[in-house]
Amino acid sequence: MIIDCDPGHDDAIALVVAGCFADLVGVTTVAGNAPVTHTTRNARIMLDLIGSSAPLHRGAERPLVAPPRHAPEVHGESGLDGAVLPEPSRPEDSRDAVGYIIDTCRTEEGLWLVPIGPLTNIALALRAAPDLAGRIAGISLMGGGTHGNRTPAAEFNVWADPEAAAIVFGYGGRLIMSGLDVTHQLQATPERIARVREVPGQLAAIVADLFDFFLSTYVPRHENLTGGVLHDACAVMALTHPHLFVTRDHHVVVETSGDFTTGMTLIDTRRHRHKSPPNCTVQWEVDSEAAFGAIVGAVGAFSH
Numbered sequence: 632m633i634i635d636c637d638p639g640h641d642d643a644i645a646l647v648v649a650g651c652f653a654d655l656v657g658v659t660t661v662a663g664n665a666p667v668t669h670t671t672r673n674a675r676i677m678l679d680l681i682g683s684s685a686p687l688h689r690g691a692e693r694p695l696v697a698p699p700r701h702a703p704e705v706h707g708e709s710g711l712d713g714a715v716l717p718e719p720s721r722p723e724d725s726r727d728a729v730g731y732i733i734d735t736c737r738t739e740e741g742l743w744l745v746p747i748g749p750l751t752n753i754a755l756a757l758r759a760a761p762d763l764a765g766r767i768a769g770i771s772l773m774g775g776g777t778h779g780n781r782t783p784a785a786e787f788n789v790w791a792d793p794e795a796a797a798i799v800f801g802y803g804g805r806l807i808m809s810g811l812d813v814t815h816q817l818q819a820t821p822e823r824i825a826r827v828r829e830v831p832g833q834l835a836a837i838v839a840d841l842f843d844f845f846l847s848t849y850v851p852r853h854e855n856l857t858g859g860v861l862h863d864a865c866a867v868m869a870l871t872h873p874h875l876f877v878t879r880d881h882h883v884v885v886e887t888s889g890d891f892t893t894g895m896t897l898i899d900t901r902r903h904r905h906k907s908p909p910n911c912t913v914q915w916e917v918d919s920e921a922a923f924g925a926i927v928g929a930v931g932a933f934s935h
Contacts, residue, residue, distance in 0.1 A: 637663030713844020
């Protein structure tokens with residue numbers, strides 16, 4: 632898989648999970664939780680911490696149409712506040728993430744694209760190289776849901792670049808969506824963070840500190856959560872641990888022009904004989920205890 636990300640606490644964990652359980656071919660970065668300079672630096676650090684030599688390419692610094700919008704109130708100004716992080720040892724390989732995605736997917740067919748930030752890079756690649764739709768295995772993304780977190784209707788990744796999301800949801804190939812309905816079930820609660828702290832080594836200590844910070848920003852903002860939500864790990868585990876999820880196929884479209892609903896993913900759940908055919912596999916439920924156990928195992932695999 633190629634992971635397209637905007638680290639981000641939950642992106643960082645997704646990279647750890649992918650490094651452990653998947654063939655991580657490459658990583659691209661995008662502006663989202665923080666500016667792209669910050670998200671790229673954070674990705675460089677996380678790849679160091681898991682000992683990955685996967686190529687890293689910086690991507691879009693802003694959405695296709697909308698102005699750049701970040702989330703320092705959730706992830707801090709750096710995008711990965713809460714832990715003392717080592718300086719990155721490696722530079723980015725280029726600032727042409729879109730070109731990297733196109734070239735790599737043409738060279739090695741059957742790759743999964745796993746975008747876990749705003750969908751700008753993926754949309755640009757699909758628009759510049761429509762043949763990619765027939766060359767990749769599919770796209771497993773984190774975004775959307777039946778409710779929002781940035782607005783009542785819109786989840787952050789889709790809201791940040793709804794025009795890009797509309798391109799991706801309409802690309803015509805296999806698509807798996809991990810939206811808020813499933814991701815809110817996978818939380819780093821105090822009890823689970825304590826399990827990570829029990830793992831020896833540098834990475835586990837850093838992850839536990841990141842989780843503590845994430846919990847401190849997440850829980851006060853929600854009435855129904857007891858931990859930081861590990862959204863992005865779900866998009867990776869949809870491929871590495873599919874047996875942990877309950878999914879259903881639906882037709883999903885993205886609203887790009889509503890006064891109150893821009894960025895909404897409209898999931899057609901009607902029991903109607905004449906509705907549009909499904910274009911997306913939506914993840915609805917996850918075995919959160921087993922999923923968090925896999926995350927702890929991945930952290931332990933790289934912590935020394």
